[in-house]
Amino acid sequence: MTDRPTSSPSTAPDRRPGAVAGDWNRRVLRIAGPIILSNLSVPLLGAVDTAVMGHQPEAAYLGGVAIGALFFSFIYWGFGFLRMGTTGFAAQAYGAGEEKELGATLLRPLLLGAGLGGLIVVLQAPLAGLALHLLDPGAEVARLARSYIDIRIWGAPATLMLYAILGWQLGIQRAASVLLLQLVLNGTNMALTLLLVVGLDWRIEGAATGTLVAEYLALGLGLWLVRRSLAALAATIDWLRVRDRARLLALVRVNADIFIRTACLQLVFGLFARSGAQFGDATLAGNAVLLQFQAFLAYGLDGFAHAVEVLAGSAVGAKSRKAFRSAVIVCSVWALVLAALFTLVYALAGPWLIALFTDISEVRAVAEAMLPWILASPLISVWSYQLDGIFIGATRTAAMRNAMIVSLLFFIVAERLLTPAFGNDGLWTALLIFMAMRAVTLGAYYPGLERSLTGRKAQAA
Template identity: 45%
Template sequence: MTDSSRQADPSSPSAARTDRHLWQLAWPIILSNISVPLLGLVDTAVVGHLEDAIYLGAVTLGAVLFSFLYWGFGFLRMGTTGMTAQAHGRGDHDRLRTLLGQGILLALAIGMLLMLLGSPLISLGLGLMEASETTRALAHDYASIRLWSAPAVLINYVILGWFLGLGNSRVTLGILVLTNVLNIVLDLAFVPGLGMTSDGVALASVIADYCGLAAGLWLVSRQLSRMPGHSDRAALLSLSAWSVLIRVNQHLFVRTLCLLGATAYFTSQGASFGDETLAANAVLLQFVMITSYGLDGFAQAAESEVGRAVGQGDWQRFTRSVRAATRFSLVTAAAASLLLWLLGPQMIALLTDLPEVRQLAITYLPWMVAMPLVAVWSYLLDGIFIGATATREMRNTLVVSLLAFIGLWPLLESFGNHGLWLAFLLFTSVRSVVLGGYYLHHRRHHWR
């Protein structure tokens, strides 16, 4: 056995060290992800105890709108992670500083643009949602306040991506926990304490987001003070120096829009089967989201490790990192499927006490049992391709997958909601297969 084959052997000490390192990167990300729905639960509980349900409806509509809006600019985090990890692997500290500056400037520009164009965007988004006029008006007020946090949220995406690219995921945990805990405290102070309603929840989010940004910038300044090299203002302001950043991020943006489009298409088609089916699908999609917390943690850890290996040109490290991320991801997916198989009905009962919705959700539960085992590959491969900044392939994959989803659904529509879940599962399968084909091609010709 050669030295290189020993290093790539999963049982070797190098593989064990890679496993430990990947886990150390992943667990703070997983905990960070868990803090997000906790905040949503508190928002719901605080507003849900007001005298009128319209306030809860307003917060729900506004929160959904901002989830889609901010998720659409998730490329600021993903693109920053991959490029930073590669520069870190090369030991190019000047480039690390330039990437951070470029990312912050881009996020600031987009955030300011959203603030300027926010009102018509909010009106358009709320107009597409079915709700009473009063609820939409309150949701518009809520969203108009939340819009002030756009620069803070988007700049923090860059900061979180930059630190993850440096292999420091604990900063991610610290910033998100600080932001969400402060948000919860302010929720309680503004709504029950000061008697505010949905506007208090929005104001709490804005203040917490800017406090999170302040903490992030402070941590950045500490990191830069310890980092060798210097900031290159010419590179920061030169249009040619932005070409890589724009190329990487434009593909990620299209990819994210396709993913949002698939989710919206699934939801709209499910609505055609009635309110109970729509509610049951919403309950089951929560399980998809919960599973993603673990799978995303290992995928994002892979972004950092793969990017660093690519930057170093160390393909043995690349292989060990991919294998470690694969092992953790498969175990997580298998555990999620087993848990849903054994305890799915009980978990559904925790999310809804409506008998019709419960029964329908249990009817379609087998699709949830299968979903993690299929989706695991798309999460894992996304992490690898983001780390390698091969974002064109990610864009192409989502375009093909979305077209397949839209094309398959008319053929399966006669099977009702079962056919819709099958089409969604096939969408995920196509995504995994196409990106897997790209991976095998790159491994054979480039990543070796």
Template identity: 40%
Template sequence: MNKKILQIAIPSIISNITVPLLGLIDVAIVGHLGAAAYIGAVAVGGMLFNVLYWSLGFLRMGTSGMTSQAYGKRSLDEVVRLLIRSLTTGISLGLCFILLQYPLQLVAFHFIGGSEEVETFAALYFRICIWGAPAVLALYSFMGWFIGMQNSRFPMYISIVQNIVNILVSLCLVFVFDLKIAGVAWGTLIAQYAGVLMAILLWRRYYARLGFWRYFMESLQLNAMLRFFSVNSDIFLRTLCLVAVTVFFTSSGAKEGDVLLAVNTLLMQLFTLFSYIMDGFAYAGEALGGRYVGARDKPSLHRLVTRLFLWGGFLALLFTLLYGLGGNGFLRLLTNDEEVILTSGNYLYWALAIPLTAFAAFLWDGLFIGATATRYMLLSMLVASAAFFGVYYLLHDYWGNHALWAAFIIYLTLRGVMQTYLGRRVLANI
């Protein structure tokens, strides 16, 4: 069982780590163009796309869970239908983003703000990259489908190809053809479609025998699409709660002043780093859990849960130890501002609590998606999010920025506790 988990988790972790590189590469390139407005434009544009695409993460997660169950049942015709439903939904939503690009831009920039120069460059970046929406959302579908088919190597290959193409094309367009911010945007756009092309080629090479077009029309029947959207609507609403907590955390930190905003941002990198690792094991829970649910193999499912939580507990203890011993050194790698580093020491213990309070929520998310028990996942997120906002407003006047961190730790803990309780019910009913 450990081998099966690691075969999915390790490539997924590598894929997760490469994801932020697309944005980091863009920032690094424009950072050498000699104007801070270029960096601001990429940051604003990147944040807007993160919100748009992150909210549609159900295309990956829902596809993964349902595909893994169909795979466990050995229903190969259904796995193809699921890919068709997901791709059709993703590409349609991507085309809607293109059609609505101007209203989206106006609304987003109204709330984001920024200097006139930053807004001009960000608008140019947005208007180019928005044409990649169908590609990005189609990739979500392919990534989820490959994971559901117990294959996390292909998403890793696709992520690596995307980053290589992005680096080469962006460098060429910016420094050879002097396209500046437009060159960076075109590099990102071309990399996105290169990723889709890679996904199609891999699918045709290894899965074309399953068929595609002969299932197309029957895949879009009303009842099948309603079930697809029922599962995904729970994930969509859960993701909105996650976005609300994340955005509120950042905006509340900003109200505390520049130093505390910087402190919160840096310490949250510790959470982000841990999440990249745990998401890999959550993907293993999606793929293997769905497979065993589909096959009605309860003994293997229970062994999977046990092994996942052994891995999760070990990694949580390891990261807590690493952050305790080297957290301050890690912060010094990110900044040389002594005031920020000194102030971070007053909040570091909150970050130390993240691994032990968060790992259960990551693992249960994957298992719930694999079992398509998404309503339970949504319920736990609603309760935890309500607790986050309640604790923050209850304690903020007395505890300041510490209240924000206390609320976040309670939010993580409550998610894990509720999901453990609900997860036991799911396992008992399979």
């Protein structure tokens, strides 16, 4: 799982602009496999946090962690551009064989992440106060949530720097390093949470401290892995290139586009939850259960979305239309197979899986009634995930931004028209229309992206 030096031909990074079909399948699975495995550790971490807090003497502890975790999820999801944007730039520099630019594609987002993380720490009091005011939990839950936030907030620089490291390692096709970092981060977090909360009875402070320590341990490992990768690639740090105005502006532009795209996505799911709440608590809870199914789908398909992100980005750097098309086709075929597998599993085991999430009969009835929409979701959603990966890898983020804004408008119109007439079925229809429109609108930009991959290197492919 460690990176090897390039001195051995058998272990040298594969930057070939094209490859035979067998090679492409191996390359895709070598990237997607570790990403899918690393994604599996994310819901496990949430399950451990919920379980240990759920066995505290008062329910307020579980509520405090839930509110605190929601606070960090909202903030960190907004800074997800540090991962996505970094992968695209790194993949293109890797494909083009630009060793000096490889170092710069790491340092720019790494320094940006440190700065933004520091700003979050400085602004912790007003940010936490605003969040608790908007969420308006009970007094005891608010007190415990604030204790959780006040400790974990100091990990913001480490978390955002890790985003940059993960994006860069993925961009240079070190998926095994990404897996190792995620396993260390989440595994250490789970172990420390159990030790501090269950073993030492630190309660909510233990959960926050476990996460904080795990974040800095993972950052230390990430920096060490980065150093090894830079040496293996013979990449150097050129501070003049790091400070290059045009490249800095490109980084800001890409990150701003991804931020807007992510904000629109968050807004859709926020509006979905709000609209579902009008049908009562049972419907709200039933929808929440099925959204967990959608989340697991996203964790799985993200593996192939990341694979196409890396391989298509590398092809863009090499200006190879042939390699670009091969990466898109092979990754998309594998993603479609996985999407069909999700549909099959949900069709065969859907009611049983719902029962694992809840034993409340009213909630289960709602979830089972809406299950057909989840059966359709994988085969509809897969295309938007794949296209996101393609355009992130190519750093054509303006198209992503524009497509997401249009898709958001389609969701709002569909929800307004369908929900009054068809109730919760109309709401789920609107969500799937949104997923479909993400693919349709972004797909409209795809032919132009492929045509742009011309030049001397394209002829060599």
